[in-house]
Amino acid sequence: MSAYIFSLLPPFFFILFLIHKTCNKNTTKLxxxxxxxxxxxxxxxxxxxxxxxxxxxxxxxxxxxxxxxxxxxxxxxxxxxxxxxxxxxxxxxxxxxxxxxxxxxxxxxxxxxKNSIMEKQGDSHSCLRGIIASALAPAGLHAMVPRICTSIYKHLQKNWQHAEEISLHRSTKMITFTIVLQCLFGIGIEPETMFGVFENVLEGVLAAPVNFPGTKFSRAKKARAEIEKVLVNEIQKKREAMEGGRDEEDGMLLSALVGALIRGEITEQEVVDNVVLLVFAAHDTTSYAITMTFKMLANHPDCYSLLLEEHEDIARNRKPGEVLTFDDVKKMEYTWQVARETMRLCPPIFxxxxxxxxxxxxxxxxxxxxxxxxxxxxxxxxxxxxxxxxxxxxxxxxxxxxxxxxxxPFGGGPRLCAGYQLAKLIILVFVHYVVTQYNWSLVYPDESIVMDPLPFPSKGMPIKISPKSVISSSTAL
Known part of the structure; x- marks a missing residue:
């Protein structure tokens, strides 16, 4: 039997060679x-x-x-x-x-x-992009700033306030995931219950598409099926609330997608696929950008001094207990320069x-x-x-x-990332709360960056932290 199999190898490789040559014929202009x-x-x-x-x-x-x-x-x-x-x-x-x-x-x-905006072409892409863009228009972003502030403040109080060392990358992934899930989509489930499942899906996005037990792709497929069950339930609840006039208009993007579903513009599967895609697109790359921004600031103290001064000026102009506004975020011009320079040197996608x-x-x-x-x-x-x-x-x-x-870092043309302004808000607000509330330093200043499939710090970017003795008024909610 083995001799028969080996006898087939020469013609098999010859066929591959012919295919290879055929694919590369007429290459004079390649x-x-x-x-x-x-x-x-x-x-x-x-x-x-x-x-x-x-x-x-x-x-x-x-x-x-x-x-x-x-x-x-x-x-x-x-x-x-x-x-x-x-x-x-x-x-x-x-x-x-x-x-x-x-x-x-x-x-x-x-x-x-297959029904996400990533795969849609022409009119189908324009329709979905229009729905997403409408939810992320300036009016929607203005309304999201206080909610983002509240989410970040609560996260820091729960996870940072009594800690001496935290994993910055893990923390930023959790807070961005929470913001996207709760503020953008209004999905009420506890983020901790779904975070690990989404991470399992992420591990397989560039793996070999071999759906065999034990492979990364197989594990990712199972996790994707688990996510879909949860999302279908959330979508159906949102639809019932909207059709019954009981929608509280939280989760503006999910409301926009379900509204389009009710009007017959898109299908339920399109809603599911785009929620999955947008959760990944909005939280994983944003958390990496935040993490690397702090690494760059730690390695360039002169830049950090300028950035800190910008945020202390903003904090001094807020009343006690008052959250940031969209206008406050617009004043963070140098911070956005720092973030963009970080994303230039450390792009979240290749x-x-x-x-x-x-x-x-x-x-x-x-x-x-x-x-x-x-x-x-x-x-x-x-x-x-x-x-x-x-x-x-x-x-x-x-x-x-x-x-x-x-x-x-956000692409360009018709496929320019629809959520890049939301990413900007999350980055700037998170930086504000950390630098005005905490003293911090990197545990491993030269920590290496690895990629699987997206880049991340090999040790999770641990930082030593201590609350500042005087907390700026804008950080007290």
Whole structure:
């Protein structure tokens, strides 16, 4: 039997070789690069660099140095062109739905949902984005500031007030998860009961889509099914309340989605999939941005002094027991410069995948129909043409507008993150409450960052904390 199997191997590999050659014929206009092994391509090298959070240093940069800002490769079974630079970002982001469409790996689609805005195209995408954007319009954000303040204050009182050391990353993940679940969606379940389940889903979003017991993807699928049961129940309760005129209008985004469901504009599955996606999109990347902001502040005390002065000035102008307002948050200009510079150096996502819907001519090359396109945040964030001395931490570079499509932690074009203003609010308000209430310092100033599948501090970024002797009036609720 084994001899028979081995006899089949030569023709099997010959067929793979022919497929490989066929996929790469007529490559005279393709960018240079290495396609690697048939089907596998350079996936192993990509994953190895990703786990160590060295995608730029050990995967992208060596290929850029060798082949230029545009190069070909094969990742996760797909022939792919990696593009870098503000010009490329503008071209591909602005041509969404025209030349390219979103095309995430199978595991991401399965776990986030085939009916999420991530996968929607054209009119379906516009419809969902309009619903989400309406809930996150300025009026809605204004109303959310006091609720965000209350959530953060309660979290700090419960988890920080009597502690000497806490895991900053764990704490920020929990508070952002709580804000998204309770303030944005109005889902009344205890966040602690669902936090671990969502984390299990996250572990599988870039894993191999092998639904075999014991694999990351299999565990993630089970967790996704558990989440869906809870969400369907919450959606049905919200629908009954809205149809019966009993909706308290908490959870503005869930109300907006269920309202569209009642009007027949979207399905229940679309509501479920978009709640799942938006919980991940709004809380995990935001918590990482907050964590890294504090790391940068710890390593740059001069910047911290300027930031602290900004927040103490704001606190002094609040009455005792008065929460922050949207206008207060608008005054945190230097803090937002610090946060943006942090996200430039430590982007929460490495890029995004697209698929060519027709042959694309760009910069003298042809990207064949069906090929994937990957734009990277590193391609502009670390580019001297966009940001002089790119590896230095310099928040003041954001005091003036930066080149369009060069700073892209939230994407751009029609798929610009709909919740980026909410992320901004959470970051700024959290920083305010911490720096005005606590003295803090990093336990491990040189803690390494790893990635699985998103970046996170290897030790959880523990910090030593002690309450300040005088708490600013705006922090007392």
């Amino acid at each position: 960018p240079s690069g290495q396609m690697g092994l048939p089907w596998i391509g350079e996936t192993i090298a990509f994953y190895r660099a990703q786990r160590k959070n060295q995608l730029f240093d050990t995967f992208f940069q060596p290929r850029i140095n060798k082949h230029g800002k545009i190069f070909k490769t094969r990742l996760m079974g797909s022939p792919m062109v990696v593009v870098n630079g503000a010009t490329a970002n503008k071209f591909f982001m602005s041509n969404e739905f025209k030349l390219v469409i979103s095309s995430w790996p199978t595991s991401s689609v399965e776990l986030m949902g 890029g995004s995948f697209r698929k060519a819907t027709s042959d694309i001519d760009f910069e003298g090359f042809t990207i064949p129909k069906g090929w994937k396109v990957l734009w990277t945040t590193y391609g502009t964030h670390y580019d001297e043409e966009c940001f002089p001395d790119p590896m230095s931490f310099n928040p003041s570079r954001f005091a003036d507008p930066v080149q369009a499509y060069s700073f892209i």
